[in-house]
Amino acid sequence: MAETTNSLESMPPASAWIAALAGWLLPGAGHLLQGRAWRALLLGGVVWLMFWSGVSLGGHLYSFSEGEAGLLSYVFAFCDLGTGALYFVSKAAGVALTEQPRLPTSEYGNVFLMVAGLLNFLLSLDAFDISAGRKH
Amino acid sequence: MKHLLAMTFFAALIAVAFGILGREGTRERTRYGLKIFLEFMGVGLGIAWLLYWIP
Numbered sequence: 001m002a003e004t005t006n007s008l009e010s011m012p013p014a015s016a017w018i019a020a021l022a023g024w025l026l027p028g029a030g031h032l033l034q035g036r037a038w039r040a041l042l043l044g045g046v047v048w049l050m051f052w053s054g055v056s057l058g059g060h061l062y063s064f065s066e067g068e069a070g071l072l073s074y075v076f077a078f079c080d081l082g083t084g085a086l087y088f089v090s091k092a093a094g095v096a097l098t099e100q101p102r103l104p105t106s107e108y109g110n111v112f113l114m115v116a117g118l119l120n121f122l123l124s125l126d127a128f129d130i131s132a133g134r135k136h
Numbered sequence: 137m138k139h140l141l142a143m144t145f146f147a148a149l150i151a152v153a154f155g156i157l158g159r160e161g162t163r164e165r166t167r168y169g170l171k172i173f174l175e176f177m178g179v180g181l182g183i184a185w186l187l188y189w190i191p
Contacts, residue, residue, distance in 0.1 A: 046153045047153075049149060050149050104138070104139075105142060108139070108142045108146075111146075112142075112146065115146070115150070119150075122153070122157060123153075
């Protein structure tokens with residue numbers, strides 16, 4: 001019984017999961033929920049800027065249904081998925097859906113989009129750790 | 137030129153994010169962010185220079 005209580009006490013609070021989920025869904029929202037406006041503005045701003053730059057450079061968002069493009073496309077899709085709502089809204093709005101190989105910077109665009117997603121995963125984990133008291 | 141600009145912009149964004157996430161305190165963050173930025177630029181230019189000699 002005592003062990004169960006201890007393990008429950010060591011569990012991260014629900015707010016940590018909410019901050020992480022909000023941070024993943026909307027870059028910067030996790031830190032904003034914690035009242036860390038500057039951190040949210042700077043870190044969220046980096047993800048938003050990187051995503052927007054990726055789209056502007058001609059990058060495209062991979063999806064899991066692009067299996068015929070090779071196994072790596074699943075990895076790329078996972079990276080892109082890190083941008084949360086930006087990914088889903090762009091997909092729904094028809095933004096960055098297709099490759100633009102004629103643009104010399106399209107490969108850069110793809111990298112910008114993937115790194116934006118990976119950075120947002122890091123932001124989400126950072127928001128989780130702050131709420132769980134593992135980081136200040 | 138657009139390629140160099142894209143690389144510089146990319147390095148700057150990564151440096152800001154890593155600086156904030158990786159260190160505590162303004163001074164430490166600035167130093168770490170600058171280090172990351174210079175490393176990205178140095179390695180990028182180094183690889184570009186090496187590739188220049190490969191036909």
